[in-house]
Amino acid sequence: MQVRQLKISNFRGIGALDWKPQSPLCCLIGVGDTGKSTVLDAIEAALSSRWLTFSEVDFLDGDTATPICVEVTVGELSKALKSDERFGLYIGGWSVTGTLNDEPEDGDEPVLTVRLTVDATMEPIWELVRDSATHPRTLSNRDRALFGLVRLAGDDARHLTWGQGSVLAKLTGDADDAARNLADAYRTARSSAKLDKVTALADAAKVAQAQASSLGAYVQDEYGPGLELLRGGFSTSSIALHDGSVPLRLAGLGTRRLATLAIQRSAITEGAIVLIDEIEHGLEPHRVIGAIARLKEAQAAAATEKRAVGQLLMTTHSDVAIGEIEARNLYVGHRDRASKCVEFHAPSMLSSFAKLMKKTPRALFARRIVICEGVTEVGLLLGFRDPFCASNRGVPVEQRGVAFADGEGAQAPQLAIALAALGYPVALYRDSDRPLTPDETRDVVAAGVVIFQYDGAMDTETALFTAASDAQVQALLDYARAEKTEESVAATLKGRDAELTPEMTSLAFNTWELFVTADGAALRATLAEVASKKNWFKELHSGRAIAPIAWEIVEQAPASAFSRCVRALGAWLYA
8 A cells, every 4th residue: 555645734733734755765854844754643543453542632732622634545466455445435446646536437546535533522433525526435443444544653662562463562462362362371371471482473573583684683693482471471472572581661762663663564554654753763883874775675575576565654853864866855844834734845856966975965864954066165154164153153054054065066056956956955156267157046946046156167176276365376376285185286386377486386475476467367377177077176075175264254355246145155054
């Protein structure tokens, strides 16, 4: 099963939402309280077989006068769901263009729409709805179980026991004699507590260990059933999964979450809708990567074998997790403060977004993003963080939710436009030696992107050298020599101008005019040209290294194109 459309109104922090997931794997991100977890909660509330209780806090602003309504349109239906004896009369059609047709048309996918409503009585009502149906069909918990929804919270200790409703109980009860197996477990526990001799329990523990290990959980000894008598007395919940002699519920958070996730996953029927909130919680980066890889592999295997793929809907605040998914799997959420309407948008320009997700994924968690034309500009801005902070009452740019990202040259304008379309406030920081075309300028401005570039046709190197004092030019030269070697810099300068001999250029810059026909301005222009062509500063670390020199230029040459551009950008960061 897969969610084709989700509509939410007046549920918790969401006033309204209409979202159409378009991938078997959907990763929801968003800055602050954008309703990511609430989306998963709404899907669970509508499709879970559990009877959920509601209270005033589940209503938007606590206003029970306006009912909660959640509608989930589900595709990739199982045969049981499509049968006329079950729900066949309520099947609609989902077109290739992403619209819901009351009567299925040629080429449409069969879908069912489940509606959950809760009014002031706090009594939830689950129904199948269809416009042409005379009456909606009420759904029981057994009916809802057919939608195969699993919420992988990952830290639910009940799934580490054989208690009623736990996944381990389901694994043990795969055979027809489930009741007899549990009865045997009770008798065994009462007599000698040698639960590892109960075949059904031992087999379930082995399955749990294999699945947990595959997801990256640390197994210290061997999983097996053990007795853990708590204050509630003896029950099936007293039979808990142990790693050796230690109850698994006492393991580390990461291992506990991965083990719980794996155990639940082992009992998932084919084509299940799986919900995971904050997949990275308690996990080291390598275990986040491993868990996502395994979940993706399971979907890929199902697709290859032409089985129902199901759907994985997850949220994350981890740049590691973002780096492990595809751009087409990403959905960025934004919530309007006034109306409390929530929207989730998928990125355009998938190839550029893929690079951003691999190189600078943390930018997607920012409140505002500066797309830089190249790594020199990124390095400079990273190096400007301290002076920006000092000149803005000690408030760091990170506290403003700012991120800097490399736009990779000519792709920067389109990437900025694509980010703006997702709802981010975006600025474009670029040099002006290659001006934007009129069409590019129009599109960038129309998207709401703010452009920061130097007055006049100059690149960053020209903007720096032309505004630098003699001492600052000397400092830039010293860095270039340390980075590229003195011999390389000297040979490059001599190749550009025969008057710039190695003997002369080894002297202090403020003496150069005594030995050549060029004046200071011309010498600065030559240095800027050579620096640009020979990539003196075109590395991230180089930009950061010369940032203190560049900031001196900002402060000491306030009328320069470089200073005006940087100060304007700084004002935007703190606006």
